[in-house]
Amino acid sequence: MFLWNLIKQDRGGQVLLALLALAIIIVPILNSLPSDHPLHIPTYMVAVMGKYLTLALLALSVDLVWGYLGILTLGHGAFFALGGYVMGMYLMRQIGDRGVYGHPELPDFMVFLNWDSLPWYWMGLDQFWFAAIMIVLVPGALAYVFGALAFRSRVSGVYLSIITQALTFALMLAFFRNEMGFGGNNGLTDFKDLLGFNLQARETRVGLFVASAIALALGYLLCRAVTQSRLGKVCVAVRDAESRSRFMGYRVENVKLWVFTLSAMIAGVAGALYVPQVGIINPNEFSPLNSIEIVVWVAVGGRATLYGAVAGAIFINYAKTWFTTELPDVWLFALGAIFILVTVLMPKGIVGLLRRKESNT
Amino acid sequence: MSQASLLNEIKDKNRVFSFMQTQASPVLNVDKQILLYLEGLSVSFDGFKAINDLNLYIRDGELRCIIGPNGAGKTTMMDIITGKTKPDTGSAWFGQTINLLELDEPAIAQAGIGRKFQKPTVFESLSVYDNLVLAMPDERKVFSLLFAKLNGEQKDRIDEVITLIGLKENHAMRAGSLSHGQKQWLEIGMLLMQKPRLLLVDEPVAGMTHQEMDRTAELLVSLSGSHSVVVVEHDMDFVRQLAGKDRTVTVLHQGSVLAEGSMDQVQNNRKVVEVYLGE
Ligand SMILES: Nc1ncnc2c1ncn2[C@@H]1O[C@H](COP(=O)(O)OP(=O)(O)OP(=O)(O)O)[C@@H](O)[C@H]1O
Ligand SMILES: [Mg+2]
Numbered sequence: 001m002f003l004w005n006l007i008k009q010d011r012g013g014q015v016l017l018a019l020l021a022l023a024i025i026i027v028p029i030l031n032s033l034p035s036d037h038p039l040h041i042p043t044y045m046v047a048v049m050g051k052y053l054t055l056a057l058l059a060l061s062v063d064l065v066w067g068y069l070g071i072l073t074l075g076h077g078a079f080f081a082l083g084g085y086v087m088g089m090y091l092m093r094q095i096g097d098r099g100v101y102g103h104p105e106l107p108d109f110m111v112f113l114n115w116d117s118l119p120w121y122w123m124g125l126d127q128f129w130f131a132a133i134m135i136v137l138v139p140g141a142l143a144y145v146f147g148a149l150a151f152r153s154r155v156s157g158v159y160l161s162i163i164t165q166a167l168t169f170a171l172m173l174a175f176f177r178n179e180m181g182f183g184g185n186n187g188l189t190d191f192k193d194l195l196g197f198n199l200q201a202r203e204t205r206v207g208l209f210v211a212s213a214i215a216l217a218l219g220y221l222l223c224r225a226v227t228q229s230r231l232g233k234v235c236v237a238v239r240d241a242e243s244r245s246r247f248m249g250y251r252v253e254n255v256k257l258w259v260f261t262l263s264a265m266i267a268g269v270a271g272a273l274y275v276p277q278v279g280i281i282n283p284n285e286f287s288p289l290n291s292i293e294i295v296v297w298v299a300v301g302g303r304a305t306l307y308g309a310v311a312g313a314i315f316i317n318y319a320k321t322w323f324t325t326e327l328p329d330v331w332l333f334a335l336g337a338i339f340i341l342v343t344v345l346m347p348k349g350i351v352g353l354l355r356r357k358e359s360n361t
Numbered sequence: 362m363s364q365a366s367l368l369n370e371i372k373d374k375n376r377v378f379s380f381m382q383t384q385a386s387p388v389l390n391v392d393k394q395i396l397l398y399l400e401g402l403s404v405s406f407d408g409f410k411a412i413n414d415l416n417l418y419i420r421d422g423e424l425r426c427i428i429g430p431n432g433a434g435k436t437t438m439m440d441i442i443t444g445k446t447k448p449d450t451g452s453a454w455f456g457q458t459i460n461l462l463e464l465d466e467p468a469i470a471q472a473g474i475g476r477k478f479q480k481p482t483v484f485e486s487l488s489v490y491d492n493l494v495l496a497m498p499d500e501r502k503v504f505s506l507l508f509a510k511l512n513g514e515q516k517d518r519i520d521e522v523i524t525l526i527g528l529k530e531n532h533a534m535r536a537g538s539l540s541h542g543q544k545q546w547l548e549i550g551m552l553l554m555q556k557p558r559l560l561l562v563d564e565p566v567a568g569m570t571h572q573e574m575d576r577t578a579e580l581l582v583s584l585s586g587s588h589s590v591v592v593v594e595h596d597m598d599f600v601r602q603l604a605g606k607d608r609t610v611t612v613l614h615q616g617s618v619l620a621e622g623s624m625d626q627v628q629n630n631r632k633v634v635e636v637y638l639g640e
Contacts, residue, residue, distance in 0.1 A: 231506040233491050237484040244482045247443055248555065249470035249501050258503045 006224050012307035012351065013224060020213045023049075028206045043202045048321065050209035050277045052314050057216045057270035059297045059313035060306060061263040064223050066295065067304030068232060069259055070239030071156075075164030076267050077291035078171050079139035081281065083268025085175075086138055088188035088281040089122060090131035091199075095192050108190075109183045119181045128195055135272040136265040143264030144257065151253040151260075156242070165288045172286035187282025194276050205277070212273045216310070219266050223306050226259065235259060296335065300342045302349025311350055387458040389473060389558065395456075396421045396559055396589045402441060402451030403616075411437045412448065413616035419559070424585035426600045427593045428627075429613035430636060435593045436479055438613070439561045443476050444469045455559070471501065475557030479564045479593075481544040483551070485537030489528050492536050492547055493519050496554035519554070525580075526550040541568040549580065560584065562592045566599050578602045600624070612636075 007013040027049065033040040058080050065071045092107045101111040105118060124130040146167060150160055178184035197204040226232050237245045238252050246252055275281045284290075293316075301312020316338070323331040346353050397419040404412045412434045419425055429435055440446035441453060444466040453461040459472055470476075484492050497518075500509045511519075523529050526546040531539065536547060545565060552560055562581065566574045574596070581603060584590055594600050604610050604624040612620040612633050620630045627633055 226507065229507050230494065230500065230509040231503060233487055233495055234506055236486055237495055240484050240486055241482050243445070243466070244478070244484070245495075246466035247445075247470050247476050248496060248551070249467045249498060251467050251501065251503075254503050255506075 003221060006221060006228060010224065010307075012305060013220060016220060016307045016310055017217055020217045024210050024213050027209060031202070031206055043205050046209050047205050047277050050205070050212045051274060052317050053209070053212035053216050054270045054274040054277065055297070055317050056310040056313040057212070057219045057273070058267050059294055059301070059309040060216070060219050060223055061266035061270065062294050063298045063303065063306055063309035064226065064263045064266070065260055066298060067306075067309070068227050068235045068239065069256060070242075071256065071260065072158075072161045072295065073164050073260075073263075074161045074288070074291045074295060075166075075168040076264070076294055077288075078164075078168035078286055079143060079264035079267035080271035080274070081168075081171070081175075081283075081285035082139045082142065083135045083271030084275040084281040084285060085182060085188070085271075086125070086131055086134045086268070087272035087275045088191075089125045089182075090128065091191040091194060091276060092188050093122070093126035094194065095190070098192055099190075107183070107188070109178075109186065110181070113178060115181075122181070135268050139264040139268030139271075140261050143261045147257040147260045151256045154253070165291065168286050168291050169288050172283050172288075175283035175286060183282070185283060187280055187284075188275075189280040189282075191276065191279060199276055199279070208273065208277050212277070215269055215273055219269070220306060220310070222262075222266070226262070227306065231255070231259075293335070296339050300338060300349055302351030305349075305351050308349050308351035315350065389456045390458045391421045391456045393457060394421050395419070396423075397442070397591075398452070398454040399438070399442070400452050402438075402448045402453065404437065404441065404446060404448045410616050412441065415451070415613075415617050417611065417618065419589050419591060422586045422589055424582060424590045424603065424608055425592070426604050426608065426610045426624075427591060427613060428595070428597075428600055428610060429619075433613040434616040435613055436563055437616075439476060439563055439591075439593070442469075442561060443474060467501070470555070470557075471498070473556075473558035474561065475552045475555045475559070476561045477548050477552055477563060477565060479567075481541065481548050483536040483539075483544050483547050485535065487536055488533050489536055489539070489547060490519065490523070490532040493522060493550055493554050496551035498555055522550045522553050525553070542570065542573055545569060545577075546573075549577070553584075558588060560588055560590045562590065564594055565592065566594065566596055574599055575602075 007017065027041060027046060030039050030041040031043060031046050035042070058076065061079075062073060062076050065073050095107065097104045099108040099111070101108055103111045106115060110118070125134070150163060155163065174180055175182050175187075176185050182188070191199050193199055194204065197207065227235070234245065234250055234255055238250070238255055242252055271281075271285075294313075297312040297316045298309045299312070300316055301310065302308030316335070319334065319338070320331060323334055327334075342349060348355070395418050397417070399415055399417040402412050402415040403410065415434070415438065417438075427435055427438075437446060441448050442461060444461065444464055447462065455461050455469075455472055455474065461469055464472065484495065487495070494511065497515060499515070500506050523532055526549060528539075528543060528547060528550070531543070536544065539547060545568060549562075549565065552562075565581070566577055569577065578599060581590055581592060592600075592603060594603075600610065601624055607623060609621060610624050610627045611618055612627055612630075614636050619636060620627050620633050622630070
């Protein structure tokens, strides 16, 4: 009942959730068809689609802070990557003695570095429940500390965007270093299994796809619950007239801080689901360009609608996959062109275009 | 805080750390019948003295009009009272107990000072109704906002205000698409929802028709008594209407008080005439 109230007046959200439910049922069936069947979906495609869904969840988290709160974050890739690294560490610990060096506990790269014991921050990550907590806690804690510093000192606008870029850039440099204990520039890879399921197995891939679809649906409902609450209205008020909301007695910095932290946690979950499906996490995920790209997805899809962010993320990433296989050199130009066309011709994104069509007819 | 005392705090585990406590302002006290004290205030921007040794007292329940030429410092004075600008010298007290200079904007608003801006500012992409909901003083903490629901009493209050400001038919409209005059009304409505003890109203009738002006004057007069109201306005007809025979009018000039008295006294004051004609 509560859930239905959330999306009762939200056509886009209804469509999105219906499509996700459909995908959860149809994709496993089509994947299990014989491979010469015309409707068969190969397993690698399932993994690619699962990856898109995690990126859509990431876009959702950016829309929550950029669309509704007006914080143009250019560092959300960092929270995504941190969630991914936590998952990567869990997956590394699952390898056990099956690594190249056969060490019972240490991941290969640590043996290679002549380390003789696990660093303290790798402790406990062989337990899934602990990793699951850290997946939201680590990005959330970083966002909280960052936000407490930035929002209390009232950094906003372009300056804030630049610091978020600096944040993800600094993390990238740190994670590139071997002595940090995160595998340096090779990152973490060669994963074997997750919760005992072989990551190469068809069933596991389908399972991860379904988990991503469920996570996206839940993430959507959570963001929707926040934006529909009075807190969500305060967010919009802060976005539109920050000082006015202060003079009304709202502690703007606390509103920003908590919503930003929540958003970082969602991004962390997205990263954690992304890593087992692509099979690797390395410091390039922290690249400042990645974070800018997420904002482009949201802008293309349509800001402050939530489902627009999902549409934008899937559309752009599908285009990216197509271009990078067919016309690899053209992709960055194409992305730039899409971004410019959208901002000039359809400031409300793809979603805005659909809405206009709807109201015309 | 010294290191030793911080250490003591940390050792006592049942203690809420002082740096975690939200600053709670003391209870308002107006035993001396004065709601607002501004004494010896000065503030300069890049060497230019926008406020210069300003002294002003507002009685509890009083309706005070403040006039003055452009750049006299009227808006800057409101900025100081509401915590937006910190003065270089002087003091500002709300009643006898609340030192406004120690509080920030949200704390001052929560202490009971509401403000209407010179340029009407409403939350443009929210509906008229939601603008009023947000102005209600009841919920301000992040987590209670997440679960906040309107109760019957609150709905009644919103209905009352929305009718008073004549926007009942427009309740679902985006505030951004209201006319300038309607935005002014909405902002006044938001002030009413906030139930402040002191209302600071900066140029409320700009862009209003004569009928609307009359209604605004009526409303502001009816608010005085239970609230203190400070009105800054350029429109002399409106000020005359508000001040009547016996309310006090203050003339600001170059950041300090040039004259104070009834409308008639002020208008016949030689210095005031000079300032206004010499402009
Ligand atoms: N933040 C600021 N930085 C620099 N100068 C400022 C600032 N705020 C105000 N001033 C200057 O201080 C002076 C007083 O401005 P203020 O807005 O208080 O005047 P006012 O009496 O409200 O005038 P008006 O009737 O035009 O609204 C003006 O000369 C203005 O330019
Ligand atoms: Mg002014």
